[in-house]
Amino acid sequence: MATYTGLATLVLADGAREQGLATLRSTRAEPGRPRPWSGSFRPDDPSAGCVDAVGATVPIELSIGGAGEVLLEGVEGTGRDATVRVVGSGPPPF
Numbered sequence: 001m002a003t004y005t006g007l008a009t010l011v012l013a014d015g016a017r018e019q020g021l022a023t024l025r026s027t028r029a030e031p032g033r034p035r036p037w038s039g040s041f042r043p044d045d046p047s048a049g050c051v052d053a054v055g056a057t058v059p060i061e062l063s064i065g066g067a068g069e070v071l072l073e074g075v076e077g078t079g080r081d082a083t084v085r086v087v088g089s090g091p092p093p094f
Contacts, residue, residue: 004094066093
């Protein structure tokens, strides 16, 4: 199992770039499939558009140079404590 905690950027459908803190982890892969990964994204801006984009699949760019696609699955908390649950697609970028 690999993990990543650090700065990340979500690139929304309208081209907006939302920066924040990502906490991601991967789990054991099934034979012949990429390792699943998921986690959370806390936007720096509590009014970030990523909270409104729940249900969309968007690119995520990590500060370590990795990139991947994530489904914005849901939101936990409100205001400054809002965190978006993300589910990765393809191999983990960390």
